[in-house]
Amino acid sequence: MASFMYQGYAGKGLYVDLTRGTVESRPLDCELAEEYLGGNGFGTRLLWDQVGPSVDPLSADNLLVFAPGVLTGTAMPTSSRLEVIAKSPLTGIYGDANSGGFLGPELKFAGWDLIVIRGLAPHPVYLAIQDGRAELRDASHLWGLTTSQAEEAIRREQRDPAVKTAVIGPAGEHLVRYAGIQVTSQRSAARCGLGAVMGSKHLKAIAVRGHGPIRVAKAARFQEITAGFHRRTRANAIYPAVSAHGTPGITALMDALGRFPTKNSQRGAFPEVHRIAAPALEARAMVRHLACFGCAVGCDKLHSLPDGPYAGTTLRSVEYETLCALGGGIWNPDLDAILAANRLCDDLGLDTISAGRTLSFAMELWEEEILNLDDTGGLALRWGDVATTLRLLKMIAYRQGFGDLLAEGVRRAAQTIGRGAERYAMHVKGLEIPGQDGRAQRSMGLAHVTSSRGADHLKAFPTIDETGYPDEARRRYGEQYLPELAMPLETKHKAMLVKDGEEFGAVVDSVGICKSGGSFVLAEIYWPDVAAAVEALTGMDMPVERLKRIGERIYNLQRCYNAWHGITRADDVLPRRFAEEPSPSGNARGQVIDVEPMLAEYYALRSWDPERGWPTPKKLRELGLADAIARLKLE
Amino acid sequence: MIQITVRYHNLLRQTAGVEQETIALPEGMSLPQALDHVAERHGPALRQVLFAPPDVQCAPSGVRGEKQPWRVSSHLVIFRNGQLVPQDQRDVIMADGDELKLFLMISGG
Numbered sequence: 001m002a003s004f005m006y007q008g009y010a011g012k013g014l015y016v017d018l019t020r021g022t023v024e025s026r027p028l029d030c031e032l033a034e035e036y037l038g039g040n041g042f043g044t045r046l047l048w049d050q051v052g053p054s055v056d057p058l059s060a061d062n063l064l065v066f067a068p069g070v071l072t073g074t075a076m077p078t079s080s081r082l083e084v085i086a087k088s089p090l091t092g093i094y095g096d097a098n099s100g101g102f103l104g105p106e107l108k109f110a111g112w113d114l115i116v117i118r119g120l121a122p123h124p125v126y127l128a129i130q131d132g133r134a135e136l137r138d139a140s141h142l143w144g145l146t147t148s149q150a151e152e153a154i155r156r157e158q159r160d161p162a163v164k165t166a167v168i169g170p171a172g173e174h175l176v177r178y179a180g181i182q183v184t185s186q187r188s189a190a191r192c193g194l195g196a197v198m199g200s201k202h203l204k205a206i207a208v209r210g211h212g213p214i215r216v217a218k219a220a221r222f223q224e225i226t227a228g229f230h231r232r233t234r235a236n237a238i239y240p241a242v243s244a245h246g247t248p249g250i251t252a253l254m255d256a257l258g259r260f261p262t263k264n265s266q267r268g269a270f271p272e273v274h275r276i277a278a279p280a281l282e283a284r285a286m287v288r289h290l291a292c293f294g295c296a297v298g299c300d301k302l303h304s305l306p307d308g309p310y311a312g313t314t315l316r317s318v319e320y321e322t323l324c325a326l327g328g329g330i331w332n333p334d335l336d337a338i339l340a341a342n343r344l345c346d347d348l349g350l351d352t353i354s355a356g357r358t359l360s361f362a363m364e365l366w367e368e369e370i371l372n373l374d375d376t377g378g379l380a381l382r383w384g385d386v387a388t389t390l391r392l393l394k395m396i397a398y399r400q401g402f403g404d405l406l407a408e409g410v411r412r413a414a415q416t417i418g419r420g421a422e423r424y425a426m427h428v429k430g431l432e433i434p435g436q437d438g439r440a441q442r443s444m445g446l447a448h449v450t451s452s453r454g455a456d457h458l459k460a461f462p463t464i465d466e467t468g469y470p471d472e473a474r475r476r477y478g479e480q481y482l483p484e485l486a487m488p489l490e491t492k493h494k495a496m497l498v499k500d501g502e503e504f505g506a507v508v509d510s511v512g513i514c515k516s517g518g519s520f521v522l523a524e525i526y527w528p529d530v531a532a533a534v535e536a537l538t539g540m541d542m543p544v545e546r547l548k549r550i551g552e553r554i555y556n557l558q559r560c561y562n563a564w565h566g567i568t569r570a571d572d573v574l575p576r577r578f579a580e581e582p583s584p585s586g587n588a589r590g591q592v593i594d595v596e597p598m599l600a601e602y603y604a605l606r607s608w609d610p611e612r613g614w615p616t617p618k619k620l621r622e623l624g625l626a627d628a629i630a631r632l633k634l635e
Numbered sequence: 636m637i638q639i640t641v642r643y644h645n646l647l648r649q650t651a652g653v654e655q656e657t658i659a660l661p662e663g664m665s666l667p668q669a670l671d672h673v674a675e676r677h678g679p680a681l682r683q684v685l686f687a688p689p690d691v692q693c694a695p696s697g698v699r700g701e702k703q704p705w706r707v708s709s710h711l712v713i714f715r716n717g718q719l720v721p722q723d724q725r726d727v728i729m730a731d732g733d734e735l736k737l738f739l740m741i742s743g744g
Contacts, residue, residue, distance in 0.1 A: 237710040241645045241741040252644050253738045256714050279648065320744035435744050457744070466742040467712045470722050483723050521743045587719045 005030050007217040008070050008537040009038075010111040014134055016127060018201050019060055019119030023127070023134045028113050034540065035624065039069035040096060040509035041554045042114050043085025047094065048557055048628075050118075053565050057089035057193075058175055058200040060120035066107070066166065066206065067114040069512020073105030073214055073293070075226040076533055077233055077525075078517030080104055080293035082183065083509055084166075088192040089200075090177040090354070090409050091430035091454045093562045095192030098458070098509055099166075099183040100292035100300075103208060106164040110210025117203065126154065126205040131212060139204040143173060146347040147182035154207045166206045169349025171397040172199035176407040178354035178432070179397075182346060186316045187292070190351035192431065192453055193409075217539030225532050229518065229525060233296045236522045237471075243289075246299035247320035247516065251277040253467060254320070255328075257488065258588030259440035261433070262328035263383065264360035265426050265577055268437045268585035270328030276335050281318065284335055290316055297517050303339060310340040318342060324435035325356025330363055331383035341389055348397035354409060355396065357432035359389060361410045364424045370417065377401040426575050428455035429567065438578050438595065440588035441466060443494040446598045449572040450498060452558035460501035461520040465494070472523035489591065495601035503551030510554065553623040556615050559608075560628040569613035572599060637662055637731035641673060644738045650681045660729060666720065667707050669729050684739060685711060712738040 004011025004027075015024045036045050043065040055061045065085040072079050082104030088095025107115070110131050117127075124139040142150045147169040155163055164184040171179035172195030179195030180188045198204075216222045233239060241249050251273060254260045258268035274280065285305055291298035304314040318339065326332065326341045345352045359381075365371040366381035373380070379388055379402060395403025405413050410432055414425035426433045431454025438445020443462035451459040464473045468486040477485060477496075484492040501520070504527060508519045511530060518525035527544050535542040559567075574595060582590045603610045607619040617629045629635055642655040651673075658676070660669055674682035687708040707713075713720040714736040715727065 237708075238740050238742070241739045242743065244646055245741070247743045249645050249741050250743050253712060253741060254744065256717070256736055256738075257719065278645065324744070463742040467719070467738070467740055468722055469740070469742070470709050483721060487721060488719070516743055521741075586717055587714065589717070 004028060006033060006538040006540050007215040008074070009033060010108065010113050012112065013114040013116060014112050014129070016115065016117045016136070017119045018117065018121040018125065018136070018203060021121070021136055023136065025132075033070070035550065036554060037070050037507065037510040037534070037550060038113060039067045039072070039081070039083040039512050040085065040506055041550065042067045042510070043083055043096060044094070044554050044557050044561070046116060047085060047087065048561050051087050055087060057087040057092065057095075058196060060118065060201070062087050062118070062197055062200070064117040064194070064197050064201065064203075065114060066117075068104035068107050069510055071533060071537060072512030073108035074216070074537060075223065076294065076513060076537075077226065077229045078292070078295045078297065078514035079512055080295060081509070081512040081514055082107070082189070083512075084181060084189040084194050086194050086197045088194070088453065089175070089196045090193040093429060093454070093565050093567060094452050094558050095194060096453055096509075097180065097189035097191045097194050099181070099187045099189040100295075100514055101164070101183045101185065101187035102293050103164040103166055103183050104512060105293045106208045106210050108210070108214055109212050110208055111212050115206070117201065119201065121202040124202045124204050126207060127203065128158070129206070129208045129210075131210055142204045144170065146170065147349050148347055150205055151182070151184065154205060158207060158209070160209055162209065164208050167349075168195040168198045168204060169347060169397065171349040172196055174397065174399045174407070175199055176350065176396060176399065177409045177412070178351045178358070179349050180351040182349060186346060188317070188346065188351070191353065191456070193351075195349050216537055218536045222533070222536035225536055229529060229533075230296050232524050233518045233522060236518070236524045238522050239297065242299055242516070242521055243297050245278040245282070246301055248278040248281050248318060248323055250320050251323055254435070256586050257440050257467065258583050258586030258591075259437045259444075260324055260328055261426075261435055261437055262585070263331050264329065264357075264364040264424060265433065265437060266364070266581075268440050268583045268588050270331075270333075272333030273328065275333045276323050276327045276338060280335055281323070285339060292514070295514065295517060297522075299516055305336055305339060308336050310336050313340050313343050315339060315343045315346060319352075321435045322352040322356070325353050325360075326389070329356045329360040330389060332386060332389065333384070334386050337386040337389070341393060344390060344393050348393065350393065350397060353434045354432040355393060357426060358396070358406050358410055358413070359392060361413070361424055361426065362406060365417065365421055368424070370419050370421055370424075375402070375417070423576060426577070428574065429571055431455045433575075437583065437588065438574060438593040439583040439591040440586070441488040442491045442593060442598065443488075443497050445574060445578065445593040445595050446494055446498050446602065447501070449574055449595055449599065450502065450602060452555065452562060458515060459505055460498040461505055461515055462494070462497050462501050463520050463523060464497060465490070469523055476523065476526060488587070491598050495598050495605055499602060499605050502555050503548060506554040507547060507551040510550070549623065553625060556619065556623055557625060557628070559615060560620070560625065560632060563612075563614045563632055569599075569603075569611065572613055636660065637729065639669065639729055639733040639735060642734065642736045644736060645741060646739045647681070647684060647737050650684060651677050664729050666713070666715070666725050666727050666729060669735070670707060684708065710740040712740050
């Protein structure tokens with residue numbers, strides 16, 4: 001929109017009231033762009049402004065925000081990303097999920113900086129967007145379809161094979177608390193149960209087609225910058241392995257580190273890992289390399305099973321996390337079955353991480369004889385039982401029998417089961433712990449407890465010390481932090497690493513670039529690069545210090561949101577297993593983790609109250625968040 | 636002489652052309668010298684990923700004297716008998732029966 005002060009933005013948002021059946025275009029607030037950039041920042045601010053503690057996440061009053069970043073859809077490498085933000089029905093606090101693919105760029109091409117959805121439709125609908133036009137359409141005929149069926153039906157209906165969609169499956173419709181959203185094609189905005197938020201609103205899908213341009217303030221400068229980023233990405237020393245293997249390429253390495261959660265985190269390594277790691281996956285099912293919009297890395301791959309009981313199963317985006325959660329996590333070495341379960345989760349609209357971790361939780365309860373046949377409706381939950389796994393995933397998605405309990409996630413399920421089940425519930429703040437183990441990588445243990453959406457590796461994403469990136473550590477932070485900063489079992493400097501990662505990550509998720517691309521996994525693109533790109537694209541004056549302040553503002557506001565919902569330092573804890581049971585595995589053998597010293601250092605670096613772990617009035621004023629002082633009754 | 640087992644992972648497996656091998660080394664050889672021996676067996680392509688020239692910032696473990704002052708690449712991840720070898724402790728002396736796992740650096744999940 002030519003009238004908006006900054007380029008790179010469409011200058012307008014789409015506001016949808018499902019109760020009233022209205023769609024409305026509103027101008028983008030200039031101050032919102034200046035202080036929060038886009039994507040994650042937009043969603044955080046809107047949630048803070050409009051969704052208070054009394055709002056049930058599965059009610060009409062919860063907000064659901066789809067927001068590409070300001071760089072999404074441009075020549076910036078890996079600029080495919082789309083943020084989805086709502087209060088999470090799984091955790092009851094701040095929730096977000098992020099997806100690559102092509103939908104984010106398509107929204108920008110259609111001329112929208114964000115979609116804000118609230119209310120409850122009286123019957124199933126989907127939101128159809130064609131450039132500047134948007135309307136709600138009946139989706140009664142789509143309700144009950146799997147995600148792939150619904151996506152295909154919408155394409156046929158729109159007579160446009162290039163339409164991009166965000167779709168929920170049966171799991172979202174049945175309000176499974178870790179239902180995800182499938183994004184064209186076969187990417188997922190999976191975590192925090194945001195698919196259930198869509199389902200609770202009777203919103204089956206969003207379908208977008210756009211043809212417009214994204215205007216650039218300083219075109220020659222932006223082209224020079226982004227071309228340089230592409231060159232640097234390809235020259236990066238970590239690029240060849242990431243590009244060749246994608247995230248499955250780390251499987252054997254994480255196993256060797258003892259950082260591959262196995263048997264519900266009883267272990268950090270899987271003796272059968274060679275049967276499910278990248279070489280096995282590539283030999284068995286690799287078809288070809290793929291990439292999301294604008295990506296020079298291309299970690300995405302197309303896989304298909306040529307024969308066997310699941311012959312014809314085709315899927316892309318087989319991730320390390322899924323190999324871990326549905327492989328070692330449940331003691332399952334059957335690669336074909338993992339791929340079948342992965343495809344099933346995609347079709348049903350389930351987060352593979354939370355689904356796999358919930359199954360491993362249930363299997364350990366069975367092993368410990370906390371659950372019996374009466375509890376499970378006659379199902380024996382033996383480790384690695386593939387048939388039971390596939391059956392339970394369907395029962396979860398449709399909330400049938402014992403699946404109804406597991407659809408609640410490990411925290412709620414443990415509370416319902418009782419009998420000591422809580423000890424085996426591997427979560428932080430209600431979000432199931434993904435494929436890391438703080439006993440093997442100290443910074444990840446800290447990252448799991450400080451993440452604003454509950455146990456998560458991607459908020460801070462401390463890759464620097466995962467295996468040791470000394471060159472990258474030196475380049476980003478300086479020689480004075482080595483060697484400890486790059487060593488996975490050291491605690492020194494890790495609070496600084498996590499804090500910086502959370503703030504840089506908040507910016508990365510607000511500008512719409514990929515963490516598996518240049519910013520974290522390759523550790524190539526950093527603060528000055530993003531600042532230069534935003535400035536050239538938008539024309540906004542963006543010195544590095546201003547960008548850092550934006551990142552810190554967003555992360556502090558997420559903490560304020562969680563504080564508003566009663567979260568304190570007492571919630572920043574790992575399950576007891578990690579502190580009490582020494583890891584038996586790999587490089588982490590004999591290790592436990594005590595996050596407290598790192599956490600104390602982290603609060604001090606953040607200038608947060610060490611008692612409650614809340615931002616202080618001084619910090620909030622410094623960040624332009626003075627409104628939080630009154631709301632949190634800090635003075 | 637001693638015998639060690641070397642296991643190659645990710646792109647190193649393709650470059651070496653083998654998944655694992657057992658090799659004989661003279662006693663008293665350091666880890667960088669063992670890798671130099673491995674590079675000699677498999678040719679320049681593997682050498683280029685195992686070692687980095689000294690103008691690239693990398694670990695301080697020099698090999699092959701002044702004539703070929705390449706150093707073990709800082710983008711190589713090495714496990715010796717299941718334990719990660721820190722980048723500043725790579726001058727360790729190899730022992731009979733040692734197992735090395737070699738990865739080209741990668742991270743992400």
